[in-house]
Amino acid sequence: MKFSWKLLNKFVDLKNIELTYLKEKLTLCGIEIEEIKENTKTKDKLIYLNNTANRKELYCIINLAKEISIILDLPLKINPINLNGNLKDNKNYTQNIKISKTFLYLKLNLISNIKKNESPEWLINYLKTYDIKTNNLFSDIENYVQIKWGYKIKILNTINIKKQFIDLNITNLQQNLLLIDILNNKNLKNQKKLFNNNNCKILLFYVNKNNNNKLDYSCTEYLQNAYNETINIISTYTKGTIGKSNQKWKTTDKIEHTIKIHKNKIFNVLGILKNRPFKFLSTASILNTLNKLHFHSKYIKRLETFKVIIPIYRIHDLKREIDIVEEIGRIYGFKYFLKNLPSNKKKKSIHSSLSTIRKIRFLLRNLGLNEVVNCSLINKIKPISLKNPITKEQKSLRNNVLENLIENYRYNIKHKNFRIEIFEIGKIFEKDSQNQYIENNNLAGLIYNNSFIRNKWSDKPQSINWFHVKGIIEALLEQLNAEVTLQKLSQYENNKYIKNTSHLFHPIKQIGMYNRLNKELIGTFGELNIKYNINLKNNNKKIYIFEIHIEKLNHTRKINRNLNFNIKKYSHYPSVIRDISIKVKQHTNINDIKKFIFNRNKKLVESIEIFNEYYEKSSYSRFIGLRITYRSNYRTLNNKDIKMINTNIEDLINELKTD
Structure with a gap:
């Protein structure tokens, strides 16, 4: 989507706003700017937006200007003209006329005595910015109104008018009703003569049917503004006479979509503020942000719940609680919230x-x-x-x-x-x-x-x-x-x-x-x-x-909840180590040998380790290498002890051989 910088400034004052700052703010709020090009011929800048499916309402200058005014907290230069009163004051208001298979609202004028058909230079420049070739004043006005206001209009020739109505899906009965309204205009005399005349046009404003198949007045928020500007351009540059307007519409009650969201839901998603540790967004700040978005919101203190009424043009993308939370964070500024996830100190037990x-x-x-x-x-x-x-x-x-x-x-x-x-x-x-x-x-x-x-x-x-x-x-x-x-x-x-x-x-x-x-x-x-x-x-x-x-x-498995070790005094005296090889039977259990050695000399034997095992293939004999460590806790072993140890080892080997 392309948007003119000059046209944006018609709705909101951006003279003191740098484009880089605007680009950053819009990107942080979910509106991505692909690039910005400058047109030296028209002295204008063209902003290219990568419009997402959930923000399809950003298709015209006025809607983008409204979004920018919300994000930058700047007032709009133009206020919408209330159309409800005009409709209610009309005597046909209660008739609920089905005017077309395609349209819900039609407003038309007869333009006569057209003297000029040339577009002004400023209009040509605006269309050049959008790479639109100018043809004549009336086609240029149609393009201009759609770009700026988002409304489709048609300026029809009075020659062969019925065929043009058929092209717009207006039936014969509806054609007759519209033509009668034009002809019954008392401000013009001899109106029948004006038809089939190149100096006469019919200005047609219309609103297409929406998903509800009914007209909602929020769809026509700026319709009267767009209509007034169109009339001013036509009257100024054609020098023609504009007849009294005639309207047809299908009325309906105002459509509202309400979402209720608990305050804790907002806190849990957005988290705490950076500049105020352990502080969440206040209720007043939340209400202020919702009001900036033009949401009719109310805080129910007893339930700690916000009741938010969504405007009709945002119903397509704001349907859940999380959508409202995202809008609050987007407008208030995600950068003001702590981005780190809170540490969860509670460890869940596992099997x-x-x-x-x-x-x-x-x-x-x-x-x-x-x-x-x-x-x-x-x-x-x-x-x-x-x-x-x-x-x-x-x-x-x-x-x-x-x-x-x-x-x-x-x-x-x-x-x-x-x-x-x-x-x-x-x-x-x-x-x-x-x-x-x-x-x-x-x-x-x-x-x-x-x-x-x-x-x-x-x-x-x-x-x-x-x-x-x-x-x-x-x-x-x-x-x-x-x-x-x-x-x-x-x-x-x-x-x-x-x-x-x-x-x-x-x-x-x-x-x-x-x-x-x-x-x-x-x-x-x-x-x-x-x-x-x-x-x-x-x-x-x-x-x-x-x-x-x-x-x-x-x-x-034994899970030690506390220390249950036995404290034993460590010996400071040197040890005596003897390595022996014992011939044993093929299926002798090594644990039985260890018990036998410990029982022979409990006081001096500190440990018994097995360091080797081998077989003698010729005699099919099995040998086990043992390392026995002798140590006393109270004294150094003397020659008498060593001699006794050697004697015990010889006796031990002889006894095991006999087994």
Whole structure:
């Protein structure tokens, strides 16, 4: 849309307003100015607006001038002439005449004795600004009135007038009524002779039908102003005689649209003011802003509610409470409100299982594992099959997560990636004894890395082993504060989750994770069954897997509300460390060995650590490397103590050999 700077100044005084300031203000209020061009020939400036669909009323100079006067808080130079009185005083006011299929209001005059038909220079310049070629005075007036006032007018020739009425969708009956009104004008004599005369014209003002199919007087707010200016231009530059006006209209009650909005709604959306910390927009300021917008507003103190009556020309875009809030912020100025969101110090509680899942993700990522996500639908026959699967590859619901991780492992091996340290937290599905479907979250992991660690920088990297993976799991459980014990699986274990994954683990090299309090099995850790290791050239490389029931793991977590640590005096005396290698039976439990050593010398044994395990293939013997730390809390160990320690170690090795 294009708007003339000179025409805008006809309605509102903008002489002291810079264009850059106006552009900034309009943009902040939702009216975007694309560009401003200066016409040196007409000495005028043309403002190009990017008009949005919700502000379709900004199509003429007067409506834009009204908006600018509101935004800049400047008075309009021209006040609307009240048309209601003119209509009510007319004797035909109550007839409610249906004048046309297209129009709701018609006003016409007969113009006779036209002596000139040339447009003045100022009018030509205005139209040049809009790139409109001038033709004659009457067509120029039509364009000028539409640009400035937004009303369409027609100045018709009296020659073949009936055809021109038909072009305007005026029926024969309505034509006759209009022509009779013109001919009955007592101010002119011999009016019939004026028809079919080039020196006679008919001036026709009209208002189109709106969505309500009824005339509302707000549509004709500046109609009388536009009509008066048109008559003045015609009479001045044509030197013609203008007959008495005749009007036809369809009356209706005034249309109003009311929106009620609570004061807190305005406060919650706009927030607090910048210059007044912890202060909201006052009631008086809100009412003042609404009055600037020409909204008839009232504050109901008892309900703390504003009752806002929307003018007819803004009904199309102001329909909800939020629209009113936006108008208040737009006119008052969004920059005066604090733009930062208020900090919400109230933390919503989350389910403990969700907290556990988040913690697991964080810890395993820090431990070097990568998270993967797989679909819960698989291409295998499982207890829960879909009746109407989308594809054959997704026909069942999985009952464990490990099988998907094994597929990930095979894919990585195929693409020559030999460092696979992955985990997944996903859903599994089961049926209970009553044939009801159960959905649970499980944590599963798969670790394979043939270059995991080296003892020295010069050594070749070694593969990850059982103790490394066990240490990762123990670190996870420790950080979760989970009271879980890793121990040998019971021979009579009948847990359904174990049955779902038992075929994936090595028959012997696996251990269970048990709740320390109720001894309930919550997961399994061990080596991958050799038959799933088919993609590796060297099957001696071990792959370690684990799967844990998250809900049961969550029950083992101990949330420390306060400190419950035991205070123990720290020994200031040096320690004596002995590394020993013990030959044990193949299935000897290491916890039994630790208990045996502690019971032999409780006072001096401070700690026992396992630092190695190895097998002698020739004799099929198993050896465990132990590091025993001796220390006294009260004195330095002397030669007698050292000798006794050495004797105890020899006795210990001999006793364990006999076992």
